[in-house]
Amino acid sequence: MAVFPVSDEIYGIDLFEEGRPGRSSAYLIRSREPILVETGSANSQEALWSGLAELGISPDDVRHVVITHVHLDHAGGAGQTMAKARHAVLHCHPRAARHLIDPARLEAGARAVYGPQLEAMFGPLEPVPADRVVTHEDESVLEVSDRVLRFYDTPGHAKHHTCVVDETSRGIFSGDTIGIRYVPQYTGWNFVYGFPTTTPSDFDPDVMLATLDRLEALNLRAVYHTHYGVTEPASTAFAFSRRGVRRIQELLRMLSGDSTLDDVVARLKGKMADDLAELGHPGQDISPLSLDILLNSQGILVYLQKRAAGKL
Numbered sequence: 001m002a003v004f005p006v007s008d009e010i011y012g013i014d015l016f017e018e019g020r021p022g023r024s025s026a027y028l029i030r031s032r033e034p035i036l037v038e039t040g041s042a043n044s045q046e047a048l049w050s051g052l053a054e055l056g057i058s059p060d061d062v063r064h065v066v067i068t069h070v071h072l073d074h075a076g077g078a079g080q081t082m083a084k085a086r087h088a089v090l091h092c093h094p095r096a097a098r099h100l101i102d103p104a105r106l107e108a109g110a111r112a113v114y115g116p117q118l119e120a121m122f123g124p125l126e127p128v129p130a131d132r133v134v135t136h137e138d139e140s141v142l143e144v145s146d147r148v149l150r151f152y153d154t155p156g157h158a159k160h161h162t163c164v165v166d167e168t169s170r171g172i173f174s175g176d177t178i179g180i181r182y183v184p185q186y187t188g189w190n191f192v193y194g195f196p197t198t199t200p201s202d203f204d205p206d207v208m209l210a211t212l213d214r215l216e217a218l219n220l221r222a223v224y225h226t227h228y229g230v231t232e233p234a235s236t237a238f239a240f241s242r243r244g245v246r247r248i249q250e251l252l253r254m255l256s257g258d259s260t261l262d263d264v265v266a267r268l269k270g271k272m273a274d275d276l277a278e279l280g281h282p283g284q285d286i287s288p289l290s291l292d293i294l295l296n297s298q299g300i301l302v303y304l305q306k307r308a309a310g311k312l
Helices: 042-054 078-084 099-102 104-122 203-217 234-254 259-280 288-307
Strands: 003-007 010-014 025-029 036-037 064-066 089-092 134-135 139-146 147-153 163-168 171-175 180-182 193-195 221-227 228-233
Touching: 003 221, 003 228, 010 042, 010 171, 025 042, 025 221, 042 078, 042 104, 064 078, 064 139, 089 221, 099 104, 099 134, 134 180, 171 234, 180 288, 193 234, 203 234, 221 234, 234 259, 234 288, 259 288
Parallel strands: 036 064, 064 089, 089 134, 171 221
Antiparallel strands: 003 010, 010 025, 025 036, 139 147, 147 163, 163 171, 180 193, 221 228
8 A cells, every 4th residue: 555544634645665665654744835755865765755745735735845864875876856845844853854955975885885776776876955945943833824844853863853743743754763564465464563763873782762752751542654654553663673672682792893784793693583483483485684684784883883992
């Protein structure tokens, strides 16, 4: 299902990242000034605009675009989105703005992670005009006619990450902060599974746990994941994210700054297999998560190297 209802005039749109269903969601708040949360990559623009059209929203209708952070599966298509949504302004974390206005450094960092697969996976990056970018400090508010959104500085996954609470529905657009929700249409499994994401280069488990504690204290009703769909009650997502971070902390105690990427991948696979077994899914084939395991291992390795160098 490409478009799905969420709550209180909020709708999810499947972006078909990686060309697969159930990987990434954008969200539309259908208010008097329509708000789009997340743009996905350049390669997801067709799916994004098809979903918006299904909801009766044209490019000229969109007034606000919110991104949680600049990783390419969340905002790689921001330039293309803003070029079509001519009347919109883009809202982001203060640290994210420069990468949207001039994505050269972002592209270089992404290329270091994804190598020659970058274009095939995400497509090209295009800049967003500086005069159309609005930054939000911690707990700042976007008040849009019939809607109030509150922005929170949420490090742990990325230093330029913001999560956004919709005061009407008491749900939070969580980006990558409150874990990934792996759904059957993506994994092929017959159950939903949740685990944190630790992709390069700012992952810090202690900071992530502190962020989770702060957000959970807001007593939210639901989590609107970019990956993928909705967790309700919100406590379920906080629980699987916190459990997964503790698994990763166990893994970190087994490794050092001299560990290889292969070491980290093997340990992470083991921890995820243990986690699945404890949840009642022993012997589960985890190959559907291979890409995320590799990316998460890269982020964990960067953390280990920073820790060894005293740079945390």
